Amino acid sequence: MTTHQRRGGWSRREIRFMTLVWHPNVSFVTGTICPDILEEKWAAAMTLRTAMLSLQALLAAAQPDPRSSLVAYQFRNQHDLFLRTAKHWTHAYAGGPHTFPEFDSKIQLLVEKGYAEDDARSVLSSENWNLDKATECLVS
Structure with missing residues (x-):
């Protein structure tokens, strides 16, 4: 504070x-x-x-x-x-x-496409972990 x-x-x-x-x-x-x-x-x-x-x-x-x-x-x-x-x-x-392989693997896919890990996590979380929607958000 x-x-x-x-x-x-x-x-x-x-x-x-x-x-x-x-x-x-x-x-x-x-x-x-x-x-x-x-x-x-x-x-x-x-x-x-x-x-x-x-x-x-x-x-x-x-x-x-x-x-x-x-x-x-x-x-x-x-x-x-x-x-x-x-x-x-x-x-x-x-x-x-805890580890979350189902989340971590999606983050890793976006990182491999060149997106920052924090950005990938934020967008995936915001899109309810839907990889297609998250990718669409990152591209636009």
């Missing part, structure tokens, strides 16, 4: 994940979270501890105001795929314990 002080008080509060996260309330591109915790629900008495507890609650129970509509759609309509994708991102970006 970062804050910037200006004359008369604090001007900006930001919580952002440095590690990429696949969650409806977190941008999978920038790592920023939905603004509720810091904007509408912010109180002067909020400490780092209360901000982290709010963040923990957000991660445990996705809120209806998504940061990423693509992830939110997958979360609501293809929850099993959402869970597998989130676990895959945990493995890929945070050193989680």
